[in-house]
Every structure is written in structure tokens, then in C-alpha cells.
Amino acid sequence: xxxxxxxxxxxxxxxxxxxxxxxxxxxxxxxxxxxxxxxxxxxxxxxxxxxxxxxxxxxxxxxxxxxxxxxxxxxxxxxxxxxxxxxxxxxxxxxxxxxxxxxxxxxxxxxxxxxxxxxxxxxxxxxxxxxxxxxxxxxxxxxxxxxxxxxxxxxxxxxxxxxxxxxxxxxxxxxxxxxxxxxxxxxxxxxxxxxxxxxxxxxxxxxxxxxxxxxxxxxxxxxxxxxxxxxxxxxxxxxxxxxxxxxxxxxxxxxxxxxxxxxxxxxxxxxxxxxxxxxxxxxxxxxxxxxxxxxxxxxxxxxxxxxxxxxxxxxxxxxxxxxxxxxxxxxxxxxxxxxxxxx
Ligand code: SF4
Ligand code: SF4
Numbered sequence: 001x002x003x004x005x006x007x008x009x010x011x012x013x014x015x016x017x018x019x020x021x022x023x024x025x026x027x028x029x030x031x032x033x034x035x036x037x038x039x040x041x042x043x044x045x046x047x048x049x050x051x052x053x054x055x056x057x058x059x060x061x062x063x064x065x066x067x068x069x070x071x072x073x074x075x076x077x078x079x080x081x082x083x084x085x086x087x088x089x090x091x092x093x094x095x096x097x098x099x100x101x102x103x104x105x106x107x108x109x110x111x112x113x114x115x116x117x118x119x120x121x122x123x124x125x126x127x128x129x130x131x132x133x134x135x136x137x138x139x140x141x142x143x144x145x146x147x148x149x150x151x152x153x154x155x156x157x158x159x160x161x162x163x164x165x166x167x168x169x170x171x172x173x174x175x176x177x178x179x180x181x182x183x184x185x186x187x188x189x190x191x192x193x194x195x196x197x198x199x200x201x202x203x204x205x206x207x208x209x210x211x212x213x214x215x216x217x218x219x220x221x222x223x224x225x226x227x228x229x230x231x232x233x234x235x236x237x238x239x240x241x242x243x244x245x246x247x248x249x250x251x252x253x254x255x256x257x258x259x260x261x262x263x264x265x266x267x268x269x270x271x272x273x274x275x276x277x278x279x280x281x282x283x284x285x286x287x288x289x290x291x292x293x294x295x296x297x298x299x300x301x302x303x304x305x306x307x308x309x310x311x312x313x314x315x316x317x318x319x320x321x322x323x324x325x326x327x328x329x330x331x332x333x334x335x336x337x338x339x340x341x342x343x
Contacts, residue, residue, distance in 0.1 A: 002166045002177060003186030009164060012180060013040045013092070019179045021126065022089040024059065026052045037091065046093065050136050051317065055247035056094045057101060060121045061109070063244075063269050067117070067254070070263040083117070086124040090176070093130045096151035097141045097317040101247035102127070104315070107308050108250050117267075126172050127153035133198050138318030140207040140331060146315055148202060149195040158191045165191050207321075207331050210338035217306040219341060224298065228340045232333055233293035235326045240271035242320040242328070243296065248313055251277070272296050297333045 004012055017023045017040060026047040027038040035047035036054055069080040102122075109118035129151030135141075141148050150156060154173030158165040165186060168174040177183065215223070243249045253270040256263045270277055272295045278285055286292050304313030314330050321329040 001186050001188055001191070002180070002183035003163050004166070004180070004183045006159070006162055006164060008182060009046065010042075011182065012164065014042070015180050015182075016090050016092075016176065019176065020088055021176075022087055023092060024089065025092040029053075040092075050132065050134060050139075051095050051098070051319075053319075054245065055098045055101060055317070055319070056091050056127070057098070057105065057247045059089065059091055059125060060102070060118055061105060061250065065117065065267050067265045067267050069259075069265070072262050083120070086120045088124050088126070090126045090128060092128045094127050094151070094153055095130060095132055095317075096146050096148045097139075097144075097315040098247050099127060099129050099152040100141075100144075100146045100315045101317075103311065104248040104304070104308075104313060105250055107311070126155070126176055128155045128157060128166075128173075129153035131156065131158045131194070131198065133159075133194060133201075135198070135201055135205060136318060137206055138321040139202075139205055139316060140209060140318065141316035142202045142205070143207070143209040144312045144314055144316035149198045158194055160190050160194060163190070207318075209316075209331060210334055212305075212310075212312075214338045214341050215301045215305065215334070217302065220298075220302055220306070222341055223302060223337055224294070226337055226340050228336045229290050229294045232328070232336055233290040236273070236289055236293050236328060237325060238273050238275065238289055238292070239325060240273045241323050241325065243271040243273055244269065245319040245323050247317055247319070248300070248315060253277075272299070297330060297337075300330060301334060301337075 013023050013025065023040040024037045025040050025044070026035040026049060027044055028047045028049065029036050034053045035049035036052050037056065037058070038044060066082045068082055071078040071080060105118070106122070109115040110122070131151050132148040135148060152169065154170045155166055155168050155177055166177060166183060168177040243251070249271075251270045251272055252267050254265060254267050256265050273292050275292070276284070277292065286295060300313035305311060321331065
């Protein structure tokens with residue numbers, strides 16, 4: 001384990017940047033508006049907020065991207081790859097829940113057929129995580145098998161009042177940390193004390209998820225046909241906010257735009273909560289908001305774990321709890337289904 005004094009945090013970002021990386025870190029975006037990732041440059045300060053409004057997913061799976069262009073000349077069509085060589089970048093301050101979200105996304109985008117857009121960014125990006133010390137009342141990561149005190153990533157870090165402790169976990173992380181010549185060797189005493197305090201805080205959090213057994217594949221039909229979906233989905237506004245702030249949501253749409261002398265193909269995030277999601281030539285297989293709402297929660301709680309050796313499709317970040325305009329959230333849904341299933 002390495003350590004550097006807090007007074008050298010800026011020197012750390014500077015050294016990582018000089019090592020050829022763009023460095024992104026959580027930065028306050030305005031009074032009462034929380035934090036989001038911004039590019040570091042001299043004078044940019046790390047936020048003290050627990051987490052960012054938008055997750056670090058954006059760096060690897062951006063909200064919109066131009067996939068390629070087609071140029072037409074008579075009957076000739078040229079396919080133009082619009083990608084430029086991805087730059088190396090570092091995302092600092094990623095919390096354990098969001099680090100886990102990459103495991104969820106990797107199983108979608110890196111499975112065959114591999115999404116080369118996502119893969120290139122994963123290869124060029126280094127994730128430096130930051131352990132939590134003061135989880136919020138909306139957090140329930142510990143109920144979703146995430147350890148907020150060992151956040152993971154390429155380098156995991158812990159911040160105390162006077163120092164940043166760093167531990168490289170991957171080859172990429174080790175290569176980067178070896179370039180920080182002012183980081184000193186350190187023992188784990190302060191980190192272990194911090195972990196013990198945080199674990200106590202996590203255990204005292206108010207949100208509890210029902211047992212995962214309720215959501216096993218063998219219960220699928222019972223859950224799918226639960227009468228609870230009607231009352232749960234009744235007030236959903238179909239705004240899609242829960243899907244847009246979620247670090248594990250990965251649905252997208254692809255659209256072509258006629259430029260007058262060719263076509264530009266874009267990919268942009270979509271939401272299973274929208275009425276035109278999955279719309280096909282024959283119409284839409286999910287015609288009601290109940291069906292769309294059920295799809296989102298069944299995917300996170302049942303379908304994804306069933307297809308991925310039990311890996312949960314929700315990482316307990318709490319963003320959907322904090323942002324939903326009708327105060328609906330995955331914990332409420334899970335509890336309601338569990339109550340009905342165990343009647
Ligand atoms: S944020 Fe809330 S209201 Fe909006 S789509 Fe999600 S569950 Fe429905
Ligand atoms: S479903 Fe909600 S709590 Fe779970 S990962 Fe998505 S935004 Fe976070």
C-alpha cells in the first residue's frame with residue numbers, strides 16, 4: 001500500500017495527467033446541485049460529495065455517440081469509421097457501487113458480439129476508486145454484495161483527514177502508480193480503522209432488501225404475474241429518469257440522420273420506461289406502462305442475475321431513490337413483490 005499527504009493531492013492529479021492521461025474527477029457543479037465528473041486542470045478541486053449525479057458509466061458508454069458515417073456517390077457507398085484513436089484517461093473517485101457497475105456492463109458489451117466502442121474505452125480508461133466513509137440514507141450497496149470499504153477498480157484508494165492511501169489492483173493500476181514517485185510505502189492501520197467505522201455506518205443504514213432467494217429464476221412466473229405490478233406502476237410518469245441515472249442500465253437506440261450527401265449513424269441511450277421502446281414494425285410488445293415498469297425491475301432483480309451467475313443487476317447506488325419524481329424505487333418494488341410472494 002502507498003500513501004501520500006492530502007497536501008499533495010493536486011500534485012498527484014498533475015503527475016497522473018503528465019503521465020499522458022486526461023484526468024476526470026468529481027467536482028461540485030453549483031450550490032445544492034451536487035457533483036459531476038469534470039476534466040482536471042490546475043485549480044479544479046475534488047468534490048466532497050458522496051457520489052456524482054451521473055455515474056462514471058458515461059465515460060465508457062456515452063449518452064450519444066456517432067458510430068459511423070455513410071457517404072453516397074451514385075451507387076457507391078463508403079463506410080467511414082468516425083472513431084479517432086481513444087486517448088488514455090483516468091477516472092478518479094469512483095465509488096464501489098459504480099465500480100461494480102462495470103462488471104455488469106462488461107458482461108453485456110464485452111460478450112460476443114463484442115461492442116468495440118465500449119471495449120476500446122475500457123482498454124484506455126483507468127479507474128481509481130475511492131472508499132466511502134459516510135454512506136447516505138439512500139445507499140444500500142452492502143445489500144447488493146458491494147463492499148464500499150474496498151472499492152476495487154485499477155487502483156483503490158482511501159482518504160483520511162491527512163492522507164490518501166492507494167493500492168494498485170491491476171497491471172494498468174500498477175503501471176500508473178509506479179509513476180507517482182512521491183507516494184511512500186504505508187501500513188494499513190489507518191485504512192483498517194476507517195473500514196471498521198464505515199462498516200458500522202453501513203449496518204445502520206435504513207434500507208433493506210428482501211432475501212435474494214425471492215428473486216431466483218424458479219420464482220420468475222410468480223413474480224411476473226404478481227398483482228403488485230398494477231399498484232406499483234400506476235403512478236409512474238414514464239419519465240425515464242431512473243434509467244438515465246442508473247449506472248447499470250445499458251439500453252440504447254440507433255438512428256440514422258440524412259446529411260444531404262450521406263448518412264450519420266448515432267447511438268443514444270434509450271429507456272425501457274418509454275412507450276416507443278422495443279417498438280417494431282408490427283407494433284410494441286409492451287403496450288402498457290405496467291409492462292414497461294415490470295420489465296425494468298424484473299431485469300435488474302431476476303433476468304440479469306439468472307443469466308449472469310447471480311450477479312445482481314442493481315448495485316445499490318441509490319440514485320433512482322433520490323431522483324424519481326414519484327419516490328418510486330427498486331427497494332420499494334422488491335419489498336412489495338417479496339411481501340406478495342411470501343403470503
Ligand atoms: S423515475 Fe420514477 S416516474 Fe420516472 S420512469 Fe422511473 S419509476 Fe417512473
Ligand atoms: S436500480 Fe437504482 S439503486 Fe440500483 S443501480 Fe440503478 S440507479 Fe442505482
